[in-house]
Amino acid sequence: MSAQRPGRIMPRWEGAAPLDLAIGVMAFLAALAVGASLIAARTAEGWRAGLASGITVQILPPERGAIEPRWQNEVDASLSLLRGTSGIARAEPVSDSDTRALVAPWLGTGVLPKELPLPRLVDATLTPGAAIDLAGLAKRLKQVAPDSLLDDHSSWTMRLQSAADDVIWSACGILALIALGTAATVTFATRAGLAGHQPIVSLLHQMGARAGFIARAFEWHYFASALAAAALGTVLAAAVFVLAAGLEGAGLAPVPFLPPLGLGLAELPWLLLVPAAAGIIALVTARISVLAALARNY
Amino acid sequence: MLQFDNVGMRYGAGPEVLRDVNFRLDAGSFTFLTGPSGAGKSTLLRLMYLAEPPTRGLITLFGCDLATTRRSRFPGLRRRIGVVFQDFRLLDHLSAFDNVALPLRLARRSVHNFARDVEELLGWVGLGEKLDAEPPILSGGEQQRVAIARAVVGRPDLLLADEPTGNVDPDMAQRLIRLFVELNRLGTTVLIATHDRSLLESTRAREMRLVDGRLVEMRLQHA
Numbered sequence: 001m002s003a004q005r006p007g008r009i010m011p012r013w014e015g016a017a018p019l020d021l022a023i024g025v026m027a028f029l030a031a032l033a034v035g036a037s038l039i040a041a042r043t044a045e046g047w048r049a050g051l052a053s054g055i056t057v058q059i060l061p062p063e064r065g066a067i068e069p070r071w072q073n074e075v076d077a078s079l080s081l082l083r084g085t086s087g088i089a090r091a092e093p094v095s096d097s098d099t100r101a102l103v104a105p106w107l108g109t110g111v112l113p114k115e116l117p118l119p120r121l122v123d124a125t126l127t128p129g130a131a132i133d134l135a136g137l138a139k140r141l142k143q144v145a146p147d148s149l150l151d152d153h154s155s156w157t158m159r160l161q162s163a164a165d166d167v168i169w170s171a172c173g174i175l176a177l178i179a180l181g182t183a184a185t186v187t188f189a190t191r192a193g194l195a196g197h198q199p200i201v202s203l204l205h206q207m208g209a210r211a212g213f214i215a216r217a218f219e220w221h222y223f224a225s226a227l228a229a230a231a232l233g234t235v236l237a238a239a240v241f242v243l244a245a246g247l248e249g250a251g252l253a254p255v256p257f258l259p260p261l262g263l264g265l266a267e268l269p270w271l272l273l274v275p276a277a278a279g280i281i282a283l284v285t286a287r288i289s290v291l292a293a294l295a296r297n298y
Numbered sequence: 299m300l301q302f303d304n305v306g307m308r309y310g311a312g313p314e315v316l317r318d319v320n321f322r323l324d325a326g327s328f329t330f331l332t333g334p335s336g337a338g339k340s341t342l343l344r345l346m347y348l349a350e351p352p353t354r355g356l357i358t359l360f361g362c363d364l365a366t367t368r369r370s371r372f373p374g375l376r377r378r379i380g381v382v383f384q385d386f387r388l389l390d391h392l393s394a395f396d397n398v399a400l401p402l403r404l405a406r407r408s409v410h411n412f413a414r415d416v417e418e419l420l421g422w423v424g425l426g427e428k429l430d431a432e433p434p435i436l437s438g439g440e441q442q443r444v445a446i447a448r449a450v451v452g453r454p455d456l457l458l459a460d461e462p463t464g465n466v467d468p469d470m471a472q473r474l475i476r477l478f479v480e481l482n483r484l485g486t487t488v489l490i491a492t493h494d495r496s497l498l499e500s501t502r503a504r505e506m507r508l509v510d511g512r513l514v515e516m517r518l519q520h521a
Contacts, residue, residue, distance in 0.1 A: 007391065007392045007393060007396045008391075009389075009392075009400070009403070011391040199387070200389060203387050203389070204404070206347065206348075206349060206376065206381065207376060207377070207381075207400065207401055207404055208373045208374065208375070208376030208377030208378075208379075208401075208404055209373065209404050210373045213404065
């Protein structure tokens with residue numbers, strides 16, 4: 001009965017559906033941006049951890065003398081040195097077939113000519129937490145294997161980290177633009193709603209309602225609408241990420257060559273920030289718009 | 299309570315619809331405002347319930363000179379006034395109960411606190427069975443009674459009613475007038491704008507007559 005639960009002073013504005021749609025679409029895009037930044041951060045961390053935990057020694061073919069025995073001697077010497085170095089957990093030569101597989105994306109999978117000199121590789125894994133003097137190690141390697149080159153992957157790590165940072169900052173920029181767009185849309189809709197509810201606003205004003213009371217009636221209305229619309233958009237975006245994860249789990253990469261595009265269960269809750277932010281943006285924007293309009297018109 | 303000194307009012311560049319209006323409503327008084335259509339009764343009421351400022355003259359309400367009172371104090375002054383609008387101005391999406399309870403909600407009273415008062419008042423004006431009815435399904439007379447109940451429910455210091463019995467039968471009109479008289483007896487200052495001479499004849503009250511924007515007659519009616 002109405003006596004126990006008073007009705008809402010401000011009815012739903014009948015022209016609000018386009019606003020809900022706009023907020024839902026923006027929330028969908030914002031959730032995609034949040035998800036993309038999460039994937040970028042996770043991928044960059046994976047790359048960084050993978051690369052930072054290992055080093056690679058390349059032994060180029062000797063330029064003079066009997067190539068094969070010297071080349072193999074340098075590989076063996078490098079292996080012995082690495083295996084005897086404190087802080088290196090494992091050192092193994094990379095097989096010729098694996099080396100060819102590494103260059104296959106660039107040179108193809110056909111038979112490579114014998115005269116094409118591929119360096120021999122030694123892959124070493126560092127003991128977690130170990131502090132190794134990589135410059136000193138490179139010098140000692142040069143002494144036992146003059147044609148060796150030590151690659152600690154730092155240039156790759158930095159580039160990948162930089163690329164991931166770019167993706168994350170781009171996502172932040174997109175989120176800021178979406179927030180701005182949402183605020184502008186809500187401002188426009190609030191003004192239209194205020195005009196649509198003019199008889200009610202006028203009556204409340206006449207009965208002695210303070211501007212804050214009227215603004216509250218509006219802001220909660222827009223907060224609830226934006227929250228619901230943004231929640232729907234976010235659920236759709238979450239479904240996209242879950243679907244991508246499902247496809248990857250089934251062995252079907254939605255986009256080849258890109259890192260996994262699915263979000264894990266632990267990452268999905270981050271998307272809840274989107275409807276929360278949309279609701280707060282709508283609430284604050286509606287309040288400011290209503291108070292400004294009331295000060296102007298009454 | 300309420301005093302007008304040399305008040306004039308015009309809309310835009312049009313002629314003055316109120317000219318040199320001077321009067322005073324004492325606290326606890328009961329007054330009828332009469333006059334032909336177009337005499338300026340509704341405009342005079344609009345000035346009284348602070349819908350707009352006069353173009354000239356001085357209005358003093360509840361001891362406040364409105365020309366120098368800060369706008370931030372106006373909501374508080376308006377809450378002390380109950381108004382029965384000629385066109386009712388009910389909120390169509392709210393029930394009769396919620397419409398009547400609106401002034402109490404504006405005064406931040408809780409629903410548990412006022413529910414019984416609102417139900418009793420709606421019962422008194424003959425709408426006890428229509429608490430949940432929304433205005434569009436009520437007749438004109440029923441809507442008018444909801445509007446009256448809304449104006450009086452908060453026991454305002456000043457009650458202004460614009461043709462409050464225009465849509466009800468004579469018996470109900472007398473019943474509503476008794477409601478106003480009872481409210482007046484409890485301390486509310488009442489001013490009723492009306493064409494209905496029978497109301498004046500049934501109530502001992504002062505009459506202010508407005509003709510062509512001027513107050514031309516003030517006299518005491520004897521029941």
